Amino acid sequence: MWFGVITLFPPMLDAVTKYGVSSRAVKLGKLAVEGINPRDFTHDKHRTVDDRPFGGGPGMVMLAQPLLDAVAEAKKRAGGAAKVIYLSPQGSPLTQERVKALVSEERLVLLAGRYEGIDERAIEMVVDEEISIGDYVLSGGELPAMVLIDAVARLLPGVLNDEQSAEQDSFVDGLLDCPHYTRPEVFEGRAVPDVLMSGHHEQIRRWRLKQALARTSERRPDLLKDRVLSKEEKKLLDEYQREKSA
Ligand SMILES: Nc1nonc1C(=O)NCC1CCCCC1
DSSP states (O other): OEEEEEOSOGGGGHHHHSSHHHHHHHHTTSOEEEEEOGGGGOOSTTOOOEEOOTTOOSSOEEOHHHHHHHHHHHHHHHTSOOEEEEEEEEEEEOOHHHHHHHTTOSEEEEEEOOTTOBOHHHHHHHOSEEEESSSSOOSOSHHHHHHHHHHHHTTSTTTSSSHHHHHHSTTTSSSOOOOOOOSOSEETTEEOOHHHHSOOHHHHHHHHHHHHHHHHHHHOHHHHHTOOOOHHHHHHHHHHHHHHHO
16 A cells, blocks of 8 residues: 655654554555655745735645645656545544545555645645544644554554454454553552453453443443444443442
8 A cells, every 4th residue: 555645744754664563564565655745846946835824814824836746746656546635633533444444545645734734725626535633733744644554554464463453453343442461460469350361262252342341331432322232242231330330
């Protein structure tokens, strides 16, 4: 999968190309990430990429022309059709469902804005979709772009050693993740739950599912609203709620 990221700070992309699971995807040839700097598509001496907002107000707005030319270059490098996604708080929320759908795109261009935003005409002319990673304001779209790349990279076939760990990740089955423990068995007087030491795989599976259901109902009841529970999940959640009120 190929990503062209339109950014004033291409070196930031090292965070996904040189470290962690996404860097493994790059090494395996399953992921490519190219930074394309709009400043390289300016035609004035000062390589201007922004200007003051019409109508007044604080800050600066990114000029449309360098962005459009950078997107055109990205599409050329993509070597085929590529959707353009603009990362901004005005976008639709990035969810695991959306991530899973994006995995089937062969090429994507991600537009990372800076300053107060980008000229609206650039959005009208080249942006296919706006995506938000959350309801807060960052200083640029690069980190959101890398969040999207990381979330997609983990799902590329053969990237994660144990396919299961992707399956067990939170939000993959619509529940929050269960607690995890490793050595030592007792840390600062706190012991690992007995069931995890029992070697009973079926009991461990049920315990983990119950913990995931309990956590989700406590911390993110909204996720349970849209989720159909299996018979077993209903039973475990009822069990948890009875134990809680006992
Ligand atoms: N939240 C977000 N989700 O996706 N992007 C986000 C963001 O906060 N982006 C920063 C702004 C900064 C000014 C230009 C446009 C992007």
